[in-house]
Amino acid sequence: MSSGSEAAATTRRRLFAYTGAVGAGGLVVGGAAGALTRSSATSDNSGNSNNSDTVPAADAGNEQLAFYGAHQPGIAAPVQAQGWLTAFDLKPGATAAQVRSLMQQWTKIAAAAMAARPLSEGDDAMAYGRGPGALTVTVGVGASLLTKLGLSHDIPEALTPLPTFLGDEIDAASSDGDLVVLVAANDGLVAVHALRAMQRAAAASVATQRWQLGGFGEASGILPSPTATPRNLMGQLDGTGNPKQGTASFDQTVYVPADGGPTWMRGGSYLVYRRIRMLLNDWDSLDRGAQEAAIGRDKLTGAPLSGGTEFTAPDYEKFSAAGSLLIPPGAHIRQASAESNSGATILRRPFSYYNGLRADGSPDAGLMFLAFQADPATGFTVIQQRLSGADTLSTFIKHEASGLFAVLPGCEDGGYLGQALLDSA
Amino acid sequence: MNIVRKAHGGTPRRIATAALGLALVAGSVSACGSSSSSSSASSGFVVNSAPSSLFDGDELTQPFSKPDVTLTDSSGQQFNLVQGTKGKLTLLYFGYTHCPDVCPTTMATLAATLRSLTPAQAAQIDVVFISSDPTRDTPAVLHTWLGQYDPAFIGLTGGFTTIQKAAGTLGIDIEPPVKLADGSYSVTHGAEVIAFDAKGKGYLVYTAGTTVPQFQHDIPLLLAGRDE
Numbered sequence: 001m002s003s004g005s006e007a008a009a010t011t012r013r014r015l016f017a018y019t020g021a022v023g024a025g026g027l028v029v030g031g032a033a034g035a036l037t038r039s040s041a042t043s044d045n046s047g048n049s050n051n052s053d054t055v056p057a058a059d060a061g062n063e064q065l066a067f068y069g070a071h072q073p074g075i076a077a078p079v080q081a082q083g084w085l086t087a088f089d090l091k092p093g094a095t096a097a098q099v100r101s102l103m104q105q106w107t108k109i110a111a112a113a114m115a116a117r118p119l120s121e122g123d124d125a126m127a128y129g130r131g132p133g134a135l136t137v138t139v140g141v142g143a144s145l146l147t148k149l150g151l152s153h154d155i156p157e158a159l160t161p162l163p164t165f166l167g168d169e170i171d172a173a174s175s176d177g178d179l180v181v182l183v184a185a186n187d188g189l190v191a192v193h194a195l196r197a198m199q200r201a202a203a204a205s206v207a208t209q210r211w212q213l214g215g216f217g218e219a220s221g222i223l224p225s226p227t228a229t230p231r232n233l234m235g236q237l238d239g240t241g242n243p244k245q246g247t248a249s250f251d252q253t254v255y256v257p258a259d260g261g262p263t264w265m266r267g268g269s270y271l272v273y274r275r276i277r278m279l280l281n282d283w284d285s286l287d288r289g290a291q292e293a294a295i296g297r298d299k300l301t302g303a304p305l306s307g308g309t310e311f312t313a314p315d316y317e318k319f320s321a322a323g324s325l326l327i328p329p330g331a332h333i334r335q336a337s338a339e340s341n342s343g344a345t346i347l348r349r350p351f352s353y354y355n356g357l358r359a360d361g362s363p364d365a366g367l368m369f370l371a372f373q374a375d376p377a378t379g380f381t382v383i384q385q386r387l388s389g390a391d392t393l394s395t396f397i398k399h400e401a402s403g404l405f406a407v408l409p410g411c412e413d414g415g416y417l418g419q420a421l422l423d424s425a
Numbered sequence: 426m427n428i429v430r431k432a433h434g435g436t437p438r439r440i441a442t443a444a445l446g447l448a449l450v451a452g453s454v455s456a457c458g459s460s461s462s463s464s465s466a467s468s469g470f471v472v473n474s475a476p477s478s479l480f481d482g483d484e485l486t487q488p489f490s491k492p493d494v495t496l497t498d499s500s501g502q503q504f505n506l507v508q509g510t511k512g513k514l515t516l517l518y519f520g521y522t523h524c525p526d527v528c529p530t531t532m533a534t535l536a537a538t539l540r541s542l543t544p545a546q547a548a549q550i551d552v553v554f555i556s557s558d559p560t561r562d563t564p565a566v567l568h569t570w571l572g573q574y575d576p577a578f579i580g581l582t583g584g585f586t587t588i589q590k591a592a593g594t595l596g597i598d599i600e601p602p603v604k605l606a607d608g609s610y611s612v613t614h615g616a617e618v619i620a621f622d623a624k625g626k627g628y629l630v631y632t633a634g635t636t637v638p639q640f641q642h643d644i645p646l647l648l649a650g651r652d653e
Contacts, residue, residue: 166522166570329525330609342530385573386529389522 060186060220061131067111069410070267071255072417074136074182075347075372076245079217079230082191083184083351085273085368086199087177087403088207089144096149096425098206100418103139105201106181107416110137113194122200127193134220135185137194139417140271140405145178151425156262158270158375162404166388174211174275174401182271182370184351186220211401213275215351215368229302229310233278233352233365234396236295237302240310241333242347253345253379254372256409264420267409269372272346272380275353275401277366283396294392296331304333330392336383344382346371366397376404479646480629481639482620488628491515491621492591496555496583499568504581506553506591512623513551514647519592519599519615521558522570527633528614535618536574538640547577549623549648555591556582557599557614595619595627622647 065073090099105121112119116132143159146152164170181198185191199209218230232238243250251257256265283291292299296314304314306326316334318326327334338345351368358364373379387394408417478484491507498504506517516535520528532554539547554571556562559582562570567580582588585601592599592615602612618635620643621627629643 163573164569165573166566168569330523335525340526340530342533381573382533385533388573389570390525390529 061133061190063134063186063220064116064132065114065134065136067114067137067410068413071269071410072136072138072407073114073410074138074184075254075269075349075407076250077134077136077184078226079349079351080134080136080184080191081186081219082188082214082216083182083368084191084195084212084214085370086181086183086195086212087142087210088179088181088202089210090148090178091206091208094148094206096151096422099145099149100416100422100425102201102205102207103418103422104416105205106137106139106198107411109194109197109201110139110417111413113137113190113197116190119197122197124193124196126196127187127190130187130190133185133187133190135183135190135194137198138182138184138407140180140182140407141418141421142176142178142180142403142405144176148178149425151421154262154264154421156265156406158265158377159404159406160377162272162376162381162402163385165384165399167394168388168399168402170402171400174213176403177210177405179207180271180273180403180405184217213353213368213401215353217351232350232367233280233354234283234291234295235299236291237297237310238350238367239348240297240302241336241338241345243345249345250347252374254347254374256374260374264418265406265409266420269374269407270376270379271403271405271407272369272371272373272376273401273403273405274369274399275366276369277364277398277400279396279398280363280365293328294330294332294396296327296333305331328392330390332387332391332393335387335391341382341386342378344379346373346379346383372407481642482629482631482635485628485630488626489595489619489621491517491625491627492594494587494591496581496587497564499564499571499580499582501564504579506581507625509579510551510553510621511625514549514623514644515551515553515621515625517553517555517595517619517621517627518617519555519557519588519597521556521602521612521614522562522566523558523610523612524614527616531618531633532571532574532578534635534637534640536578537637538644539575539577541637541641542644546644546648550644551579552577553579553581555588556580557588557592558602558610558612559583559585559588560602561610620647622650 065077067073109119113127114132114135114137116127116130116135143155143161146155146159179202181195183191183195183198185194202209223230229237229239243253254269256268256270258266260266286294288299292305297304297310302310304312304327306312306315306318314327314333314337316325316327316337316339320326334340349370349372351370352366353368354363354365356364371380409420411417411419491510493505493507495503495505498509518528518531518535520531522528532552535552539550539552542550552575554567556567562580562582564580564582567582571578571580589599589601595615597615597617599613599615602610604610616633618631619627620629620631629647631640
């Protein structure tokens with residue numbers, strides 16, 4: 001947000017004094033811990049200044065991320081409580097001009113909804129009275145979009161389709177797509193309000209929905225500390241090895257650099273999506289020691305089995321007195337480590353899903369795996385090539401859907417997402 | 426030749442002693458990076474210790490002949506190694522798809538190397554992966570696993586004793602996979618890529634940890650023919 005007056009004009013609820021905190025157009029997310037900037041207390045609540053690391057429940061709905069900036073904010077933001085990933089395909093005959101118009105509409109919706117302002121067109125009041133809820137809207141495009149628009153020459157090498165990995169059971173109909181939107185917030189209704197507006201805009205113009213997956217992360221304030229690593233449905237801490245925000249290596253890992261190519265992706269990122277079903281019944285049959293051996297970490301503390309605390313660097317060469325590797329050869333953290341994969345690192349930002357039972361009686365549950373990186377060929381692909389054969393954990397999961405998308409750079413007030421690609425198209 | 430016995434499921438790592446009677450020229454091999462794991466422990470080859478070697482790989486004074494072995498390729502067809510790779514620079518590796526250490530890295534390195542070459546150069550090269558775990562590495566498994574890296578890679582599987590014998594002619598001593606009490610496997614695999622020139626002579630070996638630039642350096646030289 002760069003305009004306080006804009007925000008002050010209309011708001012769904014009482015205007016909180018967030019604009020000063022949000023600052024002049026930059027990302028709100030920042031700092032070593034990547035904590036959200038939170039709105040300050042209301043004037044009638046001024047005695048209750050929010051100076052702790054935890055968010056009082058009453059304030060949780062007021063967390064706001066700035067939409068405008070060099071990068072789309074949904075990449076670096078902490079995982080929210082609810083998220084939906086939705087893919088669209090262009091209707092036959094759709095033109096670049098029509099896609100440009102849709103991107104402009106989506107940009108308007110994202111900017112307004114992330115600030116908890118009413119939508120300028122056809123707001124359904126679904127989120128009336130609610131705060132921003134740390135909403136993020138993140139938009140990407142698939143290689144197929146560029147092909148359909150006659151822009152094949154603009155397809156980055158990084159959008160080369162992922163190979164089929166050993167063990168893949170990918171359902172094509174719930175994979176890929178011309179456009180993808182990740183909408184996430186600490187409140188389901190806030191997220192769906194924005195998503196539904198985007199779906200309406202797409203359906204009314206050029207795109208039909210291809211597939212959707214919903215998932216959940218952490219409710220604000222539920223973790224032991226704001227910087228604690230989340231867990232997944234296997235009960236394991238998931239994300240300990242992520243690059244740390246506010247570091248140069250984070251930016252190098254995640255974003256296409258300012259001198260990178262193609263020019264329309266500078267400041268963007270590449271999203272690898274995998275719907276990874278967890279074979280939870282099989283997993284549950286393992287005792288805790290076997291589960292820890294599959295992962296390579298203590299289940300409760302997250303410490304590597306070579307010792308220390310969660311953030312102690314694993315010692316992959318350390319042996320027990322009996323002569324076995326403390327972190328077993330097939331342990332997930334060994335196989336996924338940068339050391340095992342020519343330095344490959346990715347930013348994992350997954351949601352969990354838990355959607356009832358399959359026909360065979362097993363839970364349809366797992367990970368909406370979302371990984372951001374500057375180059376999938378040296379990121380996800382290198383890691384998954386190794387994991388598919390060697391990772392013990394791979395015997396307890398199934399990759400069932402897949403997608404590779406160019407997540408567009410952020411935009412400035414007055415611009416729109418995808419402008420550098422579509423203005424010239 | 427060294428063998429590396431992979432320690433799965435808690436078995437201590439063991440490295441068998443060189444058994445071929447080849448004298449090791451200690452030290453002074455060219456500076457191939459080696460990985461931090463024991464799998465790269467390389468010895469047993471007679472290498473050319475001359476510091477003036479053109480190659481980044483370890484040059485052998487007594488080249489190997491390409492094994493004349495017939496196995497099953499990843500499409501299920503019979504494949505004779507000598508006939509099937511005739512006239513090609515052949516990069517040969519013995520490994521297995523469940524390998525937790527150097528096999529995936531080696532394949533990724535070779536794939537990245539080939540991607541960096543011109544199509545004309547790449548067309549003169551065959552990468553051959555022979556499974557040391559042929560029961561689990563069916564043609565279909567090899568097809569998918571190698572396809573992750575490069576669909577043109579040749580994967581071969583077959584009877585273990587046939588594979589063991591072929592490896593043995595190259596000084597690579599592999600042993601039958603053993604299923605351990607805890608359900609995991611102990612599988613041996615080679616630690617080096619052996620490069621055979623277009624005439625079928627294998628006189629360069631690349632230890633685990635050899636980098637893409639090192640392969641990029643040597644491949645044009647190998648394609649040009651040995652400088653003798």
